[in-house]
Amino acid sequence: MTQPLALPLEQPPSLRTGRILEKTGLCSQITFGRYVRQGRRLRLDPKLFIQDLQFNKVPVRVYQPKATSHGRRRGILFFHGGGWVFGSLDTYEKVCRYLSRESESVVVSVQYRLAPEHKYPAAYEDCLNATVHFMRNAEHYGVDPACISVCGDSAGGNLAAAVSQTLAGRADLPRLRAQILIYPGLQALDFNLPSYHQNRGVPLLFRERAAFFALQYLNGDASHMQEVLKGSHIPPDMRQKYRKWVSPDNIPEKFKVRGVKPLNPTDFMAEVYETVKRFCEPNLCPLLAEDAVVHQLPESFILTCEYDVLRDDGLLYKKRLEDNGVRVTWCHLEDGFHGIISLYDYGGLSFPSGKRGLDSVVNFLKGL
Numbered sequence: 001m002t003q004p005l006a007l008p009l010e011q012p013p014s015l016r017t018g019r020i021l022e023k024t025g026l027c028s029q030i031t032f033g034r035y036v037r038q039g040r041r042l043r044l045d046p047k048l049f050i051q052d053l054q055f056n057k058v059p060v061r062v063y064q065p066k067a068t069s070h071g072r073r074r075g076i077l078f079f080h081g082g083g084w085v086f087g088s089l090d091t092y093e094k095v096c097r098y099l100s101r102e103s104e105s106v107v108v109s110v111q112y113r114l115a116p117e118h119k120y121p122a123a124y125e126d127c128l129n130a131t132v133h134f135m136r137n138a139e140h141y142g143v144d145p146a147c148i149s150v151c152g153d154s155a156g157g158n159l160a161a162a163v164s165q166t167l168a169g170r171a172d173l174p175r176l177r178a179q180i181l182i183y184p185g186l187q188a189l190d191f192n193l194p195s196y197h198q199n200r201g202v203p204l205l206f207r208e209r210a211a212f213f214a215l216q217y218l219n220g221d222a223s224h225m226q227e228v229l230k231g232s233h234i235p236p237d238m239r240q241k242y243r244k245w246v247s248p249d250n251i252p253e254k255f256k257v258r259g260v261k262p263l264n265p266t267d268f269m270a271e272v273y274e275t276v277k278r279f280c281e282p283n284l285c286p287l288l289a290e291d292a293v294v295h296q297l298p299e300s301f302i303l304t305c306e307y308d309v310l311r312d313d314g315l316l317y318k319k320r321l322e323d324n325g326v327r328v329t330w331c332h333l334e335d336g337f338h339g340i341i342s343l344y345d346y347g348g349l350s351f352p353s354g355k356r357g358l359d360s361v362v363n364f365l366k367g368l
Contacts, residue, residue: 047101052089055133058126059111061089063100064141074105074177074365075143077131077163081154081182081342083205083213084115084123094345098358099151103365106143108134112159116220123217124283127159128166135173147368149178149298151361153341154205154310155213157184161286161317168296177368180301180361182341186287186313188214188279189239189246191229194260195311202307204339210309218279224272232269233276242280245287250319251312287317295324301364302328303357305336331360 044050049064065073078096080087089111100107112126131150138145152160164179190196191211200207211229215222227233243249248256282289300321304314321328333340333353340354 045097045101048097050097055108055110056129058130058133059089060130061093061096061109061111062141063096063107063109065100065104065106067104069104069142072139072144072147073142074103074368075134075138075141075148076100076103076105076107076180076365077127077134077148077150077160078107078109079112079127079150079152079156079159079163080109081152081156081339082114083209084120084155084158084217085213086114087156092342095342095358098344099362099365102359102362105365106141115217119220120217120278120284123155124159124162128163131163131167132173138174145174147177148174149180149365149368150176151180151182152184153182154185154338155217157181158186158286160184161186162283164297165282165286165289165293168293168298176298178299178301178364179297180364181314181317182303182357182361183305183308183310183338184286184302184314184317185210185214185310186317187246187285188218188228188276189234189242189285189288190231192231192263193246193312193316194248194251194256195313196309197261198259199307199309199311199337202309202337204337205309207309214279215276218276218284221275224275227269227272228276230266231263232266233272233279235268235270235273238280242288245320246316248312251315255311255315287313287320291324294320295326297321297324297326299327299368300329301331301361303331303333303341303360305333305338305340305357307336308338310338329364331357333357 047066049066052061080092089109092109096107096109110127110130112123135145135148138148150160150163160179161181161184164176167173167176196207211225212222215225279285280288302314302318304311318328318330336353340351341357343349343351344354344358
């Protein structure tokens with residue numbers, strides 16, 4: 001198996017620049033990062049009708065195919081990635097246009113509130129509220145209420161999983177048709193799973209940044225990041241409770257042959273746990289949901305990348321879903337890395353495997 005990139009353990013230039021600007025007091029790392037990542041609104045699309053609206057006061061961008069449909073279309077709620085800290089309607093414009101055109105679906109891209117200004121559960125609540133609004137008004141957009149799916153990548157995959165779990169038991173709404181989780185981050189108990197060690201220095205998501213983003217979303221305070229990385233933030237009894245779901249034992253052996261080193265146990269720090277104990281809430285870490293919820297979930301699509309710290313989150317959730325009788329379509333990009341879907345049609349930074357992954361999502365949607 002060939003590696004798609006070198007594994008630079010040095011910080012990328014944009015991250016180093018952000019830290020320098022923060023130390024000089026000119027702007028924060030996050031502000032600079034948002035500037036670097038900002039997209040731009042594209043020109044009109046001859047195949048799509050695109051409009052910016054608000055669903056339950058949440059900004060959204062709706063993509064509707066112009067071609068005549070012989071029936072109601074599929075609907076897709078799309079939640080963008082960016083560690084709950086970055087991302088916008090513009091940064092995922094090309095991805096959403098592609099999904100809408102190629103799957104002939106109505107796509108609703110959701111601009112949820114970003115951390116650390118808006119801490120958990122703000123992003124989750126925005127995604128949930130926008131989804132409920134769309135489900136109740138689907139016919140207005142020519143969408144079949146019985147064929148609405150939630151979709152997201154990275155942090156957006158986390159939000160899609162959380163929304164799907166919340167709606168699983170709702171009798172007042174149509175059942176979601178599917179959940180589409182693209183290299184989702186689904187837990188913050190263990191940052192020492194095999195994929196975290198194997199891919200700790202692989203762009204676009206480093207191991208430390210994964211913990212940093214989770215803490216920014218949780219409470220805007222990353223001062224205990226090193227303790228969280230070591231695993232000192234979870235009580236032993238709770239770690240044992242969740243071991244049935246969050247454990248290297250549940251990851252196929254073929255994913256553990258590359259660069260995995262056993263860690264020495266770390267001492268639990270109660271004062272750290274007090275600041276991060278909401279990590280144990282399923283709305284924040286969907287991998288921790290009880291079986292009674294998981295078995296009600298809709299048909300699922302999970303995409304994982306070999307060179308991604310979040311690979312094992314996806315593998316563990318795949319197992320949980322299958323163990324609870326949920327049908328799962330799994331796409332694994334052997335030469336993929338975190339964020340590769342968001343680079344679709346991104347000039348020289350676009351990768352063929354990212355296009356393959358995006359097409360696998362389209363094919364899944366067409367099969368619903």
